[in-house]
Amino acid sequence: MRAAVYDRFTRDFDDLVVRDVPEPKVSPASVLIEVRAAGVNPVDWKLMAGGLDAIMPTMFPVTPGWDVAGVVVAVGMDTPEFQVGDEVLAYARPDVVGGGTFAERVDVPVRAVAHKPASLTWEQAGALPLAGGTALRAIDALGDIDGRTVLIHGAAGGVGSFAAQIAVARGASVIGTASERNHDHLRGYGVEPVVYGDGLADRVLALAGGPVDAVADFVGGQLDTTLAVLRDGGMQVSVADPAVVAHGGRHIWVRPDGAETARLAAMVDEGTLKVEIAGTFGLDQVADAFRASASGHTRGKLVIVP
Structure with a gap:
């Protein structure tokens, strides 16, 4: 072959x-x-x-x-x-x-x-399967986010866009970092976009009206910003920065799981995930x-x- x-x-x-x-x-x-x-x-x-x-x-x-x-x-x-x-x-x-x-x-x-x-x-x-499974495992790890504010670093990327949609479907208010050219795209998912770069923590705190409840990092190198905006006792996960573990977070690595992939396929089938x-x-x-x-x-x- x-x-x-x-x-x-x-x-x-x-x-x-x-x-x-x-x-x-x-x-x-x-x-x-x-x-x-x-x-x-x-x-x-x-x-x-x-x-x-x-x-x-x-x-x-x-x-x-x-x-x-x-x-x-x-x-x-x-x-x-x-x-x-x-x-x-x-x-x-x-x-x-x-x-x-x-x-x-x-x-x-x-x-x-x-x-x-x-x-x-x-x-x-x-x-x-891979990007969606990584996003699903990350959002699962944040726990109950219904009615809570979640910051997603890299919300317009391959994994981040899936995670943003899943978080919105679970009732979260989602703030997502992305380049300005992707802001309208994120708004279409029900995400409040914010440009990354200098001053990001201040912009996030202003949008959220205070510290956020959870953070999912799909970029890496965002730990300082995450710690600056995350409330005491809030949950954080990262696919790119194992250092989150030392601050009470989880480093996400997804393993092959047919049942998990079936969950993702069902979300696409029912229209909650694009x-x-x-x-x-x-x-x-x-x-x-x-x-x-x-x-x-x-x-x-x-x-x-x-």
Whole structure:
């Protein structure tokens, strides 16, 4: 089958090539998915540069990609939950970096797989699991936020936009940092936007009428601002700054969980969560997709369509 691969750690996206690789084996508790769409996440190109080599083993050549939506074409011996022909989606992070989802087919453990509602497009389903799962876990960790004020750092980003929508759906008053060009977009989600940069803490306190009840950081480097605006006893989470743990917060790392992915899909199905697609790319355009992602200027998700 065809897949996008790289043969060594590198920061040069042009080292990605498309070539034939062996078909994945179908282990007893997994399903083989014919890939229809696979979301691009910053972790994909950070892995390519060796960014997680200290905590995850790598087996070259590597096919990047941890998100997937597609059709089940084969099942393992212990997979009563699924059958051939099922439309599914998954956060398909493997334990060993190697066989990813930017390929024609991928083998995924059933614990990570969820059924795809018919209302989701392939692109929406492929873009949802990792970013959406990170956002869901972060907002879950804040506890009961109904009627409370939540600050979200990076509210217009891939994860932050999902988190902002989830927080609004749970009854929170949400203030979200973003560049000015994304302010109208955030208002459309029911978020009060605020520009980041010098004086951010003062602007947040003015908008909130005092300290906020909770903070979710999807940017990193925001701890000083968070501590300046968070009320005593308030909850904070961060996906990018482990230092929050020393201040009573939680550092979020999401693991593959089919039930969690199903919750996200249900939110999209019922209209409480929107998935914005910024662009689609073929297998031979993964390098272009990585460049777009690394630029930090895209709003919405980038998706590989093999």
